[in-house]
Amino acid sequence: MTAVDNEPITLDVDAAEGFLRMFHIAHPEAGPVGPRLAxxxxxxxxxxxxxxxxxxxxxxxxxxxxxxxxCTSGVPWRRLKVRDLRGFRNAGAVAAECVEHLRLATNGGEIRPLVTVFAPDTPTAPGPCVWNEQLVRYAGHGDGSGDRRYREFTDAVRGMGWRPPAPPGRFDLLPLVVETAHEGVRLFDVPPDVVHEVLLEHPDLPWFGRLGLRWHAVPVITNMRLVIGGVTYPAAPFNSWFVGSEIGARSLADEHAYGAARPVAEALGLDTSTERSLWRDRAVVELNRAVLHSFDLAAVTITDHHAESRHRLSWLRSRQRHSGNRPAFRLDPAAARRARAGGPARFSPAPEETTQPQSPGRLAELLRRRVEGVGGAVGG
Structure with a gap:
């Protein structure tokens, strides 16, 4: 049995049964759940x-x-398009369809929320995974330029053979890193022509455009696994659209990312010698204004953090406290490390004690007992 992140692939059978019951309650037209459970x-x-x-x-x-x-405000989740690509296990095909996902999601600026689901983990054939945090990420270089959050990831992919443009720039696209059990780790360049970028300018500050800031239009999250009814889909890229502060405050202003707050503050003539002047706060406001203004000017879908806060509060009030067996997008600690440090690999030799055949779980055991006449049938 293949191990992923040093753990064998097993099926949560209780989650399978719970999900199927949940699906049939939501879709009575699918008929009674009993035959499907059997x-x-x-x-x-x-x-x-x-x-x-x-x-x-x-x-x-x-x-x-x-x-x-x-799921950001305004996303019609009931009509969310789900691309069923469960037959795709090879790294090249996964990378190509990730790029196609980006093209479809960009939709000329009218961002289209999508989920693309690749092959699942099974006991005999684990699915592929994508190391990158998002499909579009910018490199962080040794001279301090670019996105400093991805300096280690950049160094790792350079060690695998990737070469940035010469000279390195502030917004160099990182390659897509796809790992499969049968091919190992492979790198794929993201074609620049499918990455829609918005050049940032400010509605009131003419000099802002000379800072040379820009950002990509679509946040396609690629390193979270989708778990449905006990089945894990390790590669299931999905996107909504950006909240402006994710770009302005978290990516551009942050000293650990682009550190743009200081040059903005200095251009505004603010006192940056002490934090008590709140220069950083004022600079972040102007960065966020520039992001929202520029995305609106480019007719690219975006929302602001005030609208999103109201949406999140409404979501929290209406959210039911269900069991952990519900479908979910989950981020594993190992996947989070891969997205920032460029490792460790997901697939590794299984410890000897985990290579023996594993029990498929309670439902399978009950079925065997029923077939053998030892126990009764499992009710639907």
Whole structure:
């Protein structure tokens, strides 16, 4: 059995049963859940896992995005398009379809929320994974230019053979890093012509444009795994649209990213010798204004943090406290490390004690007992 992040691939059978019941309650037109449970029990008994129907997959992905908190205000989650690419396991195909996801999501600036689901983890064939935090990220270089958050990641991919443009720039696109169990780690350049970038200017400050700041239009999150009914999809890129402060405050102003707050403050003539002057706060406000103004001017979908705060409060009030078996997008600590440090690899040799066949779980065992006449049938 292949191990991922030093853990064997197993199926949470309780989650499978809970999800199927949840799906059939939400979709009575699918008929009673009993026959579907029986079908899944048989499949689990034979293979150790099961395959979602197209409708189950779409429903699970939509619920996961809705409940995750990543779904920004205005996203029609019920009509969210889910691209079912579960047959894709090879790194080249995954990379190409990630780029196609970006093209479709950009949609000329009228951002289209999408989820693309690649092959799942199974006991015999683990799915691919993407190391990058987002499909579009900028390199951080040794001279301090670029996005400093990704300095280690940049160094790692350079060690794998990637070469930045000469001379290195502030907004060099990092390659997409895709890992599969059968191919290992492979790098793919993101074509610049599919990355829609917005040049930043300010509605009231004519000099702002000379700072040379820009940002990409679509946040495609690529390193979170989608878990639906016990089945894990390690590569399931999804996007909503940006909140302006994610760009202005978190990416551009932050000293650990682009550190643009100080040059903005200095251009404004603010006292940067002491934090008590609140120069940083005033600079961040102007950066956020520039982002919202520029995205609106370029007709690229974006929301502001005030609208998003109201949306999040409403989401928190209406959110039901369900069990952990509901569909979810999850970020593993190892995936978070890969996105910043460029490692460790996801696939590694399994410890000897985990290479023995694993039990497919409770449903499979109950099915065996029923077939052998030892126990009763499992009710739907």
């Amino acid at each position: 079908e899944v029990r048989e499949e689990v008994a034979e293979t150790g896992t099961y395959r979602h129907t197209t409708h189950e997959l779409a429903y699970g992905a939509r619920i996961a995005l809705r409940d995750s908190g990543w």
